[in-house]
Amino acid sequence: MNSADLGGATDRSLLERVVRGDTSGAGELFERYAPALLRFAARLLSDRNTAEEVTQEVFVKVISRAHQYDGRAEVSSWLFAIAANACRDRRRRDRRATVVPLDAVPEPVHKGDGVESVLGDRQRREAVRRALSVLSEEQREALILARYHGLAYAQIADVLGISVGAVKTRIFRAVETLKSRFSEGESSWNAAN
Amino acid sequence: MECRELTSLAIDELLGQAQEPARRDLARHLEGCAACRSHMTGIEKTWQSLGEDPDVPVTAEFRDRTLALLEDEMLRQRIRTFRPRPPWPRWTRVLAYAAGLAIAALGGFSTARQAGVSAAGTAAASKQAASPVEAGGRLSNVSYTPPDAQGRIGVSFDLEARRAFVGRPDDPAMAKLLAYLVSRSAQTAGEKSQAIEQVSSHYGSRVAPTSPDIVRALTSTLRKDPNPGVRKKAADALASFAMTSEIRSAFLDALNADTNPAVRLVAVEALAAAAKESPDARTIESLRAKAFDPAENGFVRTKAASALKAMEF
Numbered sequence: 001m002n003s004a005d006l007g008g009a010t011d012r013s014l015l016e017r018v019v020r021g022d023t024s025g026a027g028e029l030f031e032r033y034a035p036a037l038l039r040f041a042a043r044l045l046s047d048r049n050t051a052e053e054v055t056q057e058v059f060v061k062v063i064s065r066a067h068q069y070d071g072r073a074e075v076s077s078w079l080f081a082i083a084a085n086a087c088r089d090r091r092r093r094d095r096r097a098t099v100v101p102l103d104a105v106p107e108p109v110h111k112g113d114g115v116e117s118v119l120g121d122r123q124r125r126e127a128v129r130r131a132l133s134v135l136s137e138e139q140r141e142a143l144i145l146a147r148y149h150g151l152a153y154a155q156i157a158d159v160l161g162i163s164v165g166a167v168k169t170r171i172f173r174a175v176e177t178l179k180s181r182f183s184e185g186e187s188s189w190n191a192a193n
Numbered sequence: 194m195e196c197r198e199l200t201s202l203a204i205d206e207l208l209g210q211a212q213e214p215a216r217r218d219l220a221r222h223l224e225g226c227a228a229c230r231s232h233m234t235g236i237e238k239t240w241q242s243l244g245e246d247p248d249v250p251v252t253a254e255f256r257d258r259t260l261a262l263l264e265d266e267m268l269r270q271r272i273r274t275f276r277p278r279p280p281w282p283r284w285t286r287v288l289a290y291a292a293g294l295a296i297a298a299l300g301g302f303s304t305a306r307q308a309g310v311s312a313a314g315t316a317a318a319s320k321q322a323a324s325p326v327e328a329g330g331r332l333s334n335v336s337y338t339p340p341d342a343q344g345r346i347g348v349s350f351d352l353e354a355r356r357a358f359v360g361r362p363d364d365p366a367m368a369k370l371l372a373y374l375v376s377r378s379a380q381t382a383g384e385k386s387q388a389i390e391q392v393s394s395h396y397g398s399r400v401a402p403t404s405p406d407i408v409r410a411l412t413s414t415l416r417k418d419p420n421p422g423v424r425k426k427a428a429d430a431l432a433s434f435a436m437t438s439e440i441r442s443a444f445l446d447a448l449n450a451d452t453n454p455a456v457r458l459v460a461v462e463a464l465a466a467a468a469k470e471s472p473d474a475r476t477i478e479s480l481r482a483k484a485f486d487p488a489e490n491g492f493v494r495t496k497a498a499s500a501l502k503a504m505e506f
Contacts, residue, residue, distance in 0.1 A: 054491070056490070056491075064266070165330060182239045
């Protein structure tokens with residue numbers, strides 16, 4: 001998770017650059033974390049446009065709050081925490097608004113991708129989205145961070161502001177719920193295999 | 194281990210977070226417990242069914258848009274965090290005053306010498322300033338000097354030869370020269386931004402009343418300049434002026450058509466502030482449309498909604 005391992009400036013030094021008013025710090029953090037944050041927001045919100053807006057919000061907040069970062073959690077956890085809060089706010093705000101489903105928003109098709117491959121991806125995405133939609137928001141957040149972003153329990157606890165025990169409980173309940181749906185014969189899951 | 198611990202241990206194992214002793218316990222338990230083996234198979238199938246996270250690519254358009262927004266935000270942040278220095282000691286103010294007088298005298302002398310005119314001051318400066326504007330030449334290496342003791346500002350530039358003009362901001366010729374620098378002469382985004390900053394600091398609600406030339410130059414820049422940073426600067430400058438129908442119309446166009454959310458945000462703020470004083474139907478309609486547009490940027494949408502809420506109809 002820590003991009004400092006990839007060489008170059010550490011996440012913290014990039015954040016220090018932001019505090020000093022150096023735009024390159026924010027730009028570099030965007031390059032490192034925008035793909036993961038966009039994926040996280042898209043998974044939670046099921047709407048690409050809103051996910052992009054939330055990702056933008058995260059980085060704008062990074063600029064205005066960089067001086068508040070206390071170093072207790074990793075920078076990546078701090079970013080995901082901002083994203084998780086922004087997604088919750090957005091869901092609250094948009095509860096009554098019309099939301100365009102993720103699949104309704106055309107995504108750029110990479111050159112060389114065959115039609116079957118594109119359709120297969122779409123089906124897989126839809127199947128996973130349906131499966132996750134049966135979970136509570138809290139369970140979904142914890143499971144997504146663990147399953148798709150590879151965060152350790154302690155990091156998820158930092159992101160969600162809860163104890164490691166509570167993280168484990170949420171993931172446990174999420175898996176139990178999904179497993180019981182799976183054994184009831186949720187045929188749409190097959191698309192994800 | 195006991196059967197009821199299976200799910201937790203299985204999740205640890207699948208997430209790669211299980212400790213070695215726990216893994217051994219799990220393996221040993223599964224060997225001897227058929228029910229748990231079946232449960233474990235179910236959990237593994239469920240886990241696999243979640244599949245891989247399909248990529249949601251960061252498009253070039255999204256990257257460019259966001260980086261431009263971040264650039265604007267950094268700028269905004271720098272302005273917000275700026276604190277004026279403590280007042281200078283008395284002797285430095287005396288020195289600064291003397292230096293200002295010297296610069297003004299030097300500027301006047303330079304103008305007179307190069308243009309062949311003996312008189313300096315406002316009238317002479319106005320006369321000189323009109324010529325490059327009317328000729329439509331390209332003014333390069335533009336530099337500005339702050340107001341002197343008489344409130345006159347200075348603009349120097351190269352046009353065949355180096356020229357310097359001094360005049361009060363409310364002098365129509367000086368306004369015309371600055372408007373020209375904003376709208377027609379400045380070639381680069383940096384030059385334009387510098388000219389707009391000068392306009393912002395000397396006009397509008399500040400020292401001099403708004404000049405029609407300057408409003409025209411700024412509204413045209415807001416509508417047409419290809420650089421979002423320059424458009425935002427023009428919007429910021431216009432936002433400090435008293436609202437007129439021309440400025441309102443430019444802000445409404447920006448709100449509806451500008452591609453940069455930071456520019457649209459300034460438009461919302463300016464329109465909302467003006468509408469609070471005197472509500473106008475087109476503004477309210479546009480703000481309402483933005484507040485309910487799911488495709489609009491979250492900040493713009495929220496700002497439009499709170500502006501409507503703050504209005505008293």
